[in-house]
Amino acid sequence: MADTIGFIGIGFMGAPMAANLVRKGFEVLPWDSRAEVVDAFAKDHGTALPEGIENLARASVIVTMLPTGAIVREALTAGGDHSLAALLAPGSVVIDMSSSEPVGTQQLAAELAKRGVALIDAPVSGGVTRAVDGTLAIMIGSDDDDALARAEPVLKAMGERLFRTGGSGSGHATKALNNLISATNFTVAAEAMIIGRRFGLDSDVLIDVINNSTGRSFATEVPIKQHALTGAYGTGFALGLMAKDVQIAWQLAEALDMKAPVGRQVHARLLEAAEKVGATADHTRAFAAWEQE
Helix, strand or coil: CCCEEEEECCCCCHHHHHHHHHHCCCEEEEECCCHHHHHHHHHHHCCCCCCCHHHHHHCCEEEECCCCHHHHHHHHHCCHHHCHHHHCCCCCEEEECCCCCHHHHHHHHHHHHCCCCEEEECCEECHHHHHHHCCEEEEEECCCHHHHHHHHHHHHCCEEEEEEEECCCHHHHHHHHHHHHHHHHHHHHHHHHHHHHHHCCCHHHHHHHHCCCCCCCHHHHHHHHHHHCCCCCCCCCEHHHHHHHHHHHHHHHHHCCCCCHHHHHHHHHHHHHHHHHCCCCEHHHHHHHHHCC
16 A cells, blocks of 8 residues: 655645655645645645644655755644654654755754654755656655665656665755756856847857857756746746755855855855845846846
8 A cells, every 4th residue: 555645845846746646646645834725736636635734644754845944844843742743653754855954954864763753855856847747856865775665656756767865965965966056057157148148149049059069058958048038937946946055055065164166156146136036036037137237
């Protein structure tokens, strides 16, 4: 019998991921801070409608897909002895698919282990399109092989490529470093496009040259070409979350007594854009903010 899954975070990414679990035969108990989102998901997918987050304690696996590690901790541990973490049965597994801080993940994993609950970090890459298709790339960190074996069918229902990255926190570290590269590519590609426009180059010609040359990247092929230049601004990845992931990466470097000057500068540029267009705006709107400088 498939595990019952408590899914916390029914957002742009979480909703299609949870929907894929339903389609693969799992019983899903959805939860989100926005009651109307949970109501809509339950209606659309025929799931139960929990009265409170504590009702997810009957699930054997909890999946979190939330904006930050701090919010993940709050969702699991708020309420002390009456928290979801305290109510989960020993042997339960929590899979944090958010982009959380690696050190915080290790600390939370140690706390949950004292209750007999395993924490697996399993952040994703691929965006909303691959969340809908169930073809996400998933980076998996865990110190518990038995818990990972329990989690694998759940992860396979949402992802096409599963990468075992190492022990606790390693999945979140891998995700942050991937997003550091992605955000850096986007930031410098936007800078190049804006310089080209100021010089009088045709943006469509310039981006096609780049995408057929050595400057090509995912950032130039999708966020820049399909969203920033067209004004679609619909990747589903918020500017504030991109900045947060870059911050996680450079702070990880500093925790390791290393410098990360590029990461710090990219983070600063993203924050400058967020001040103009808002942290909740699609990250591709940063292009418009920078172009106005």
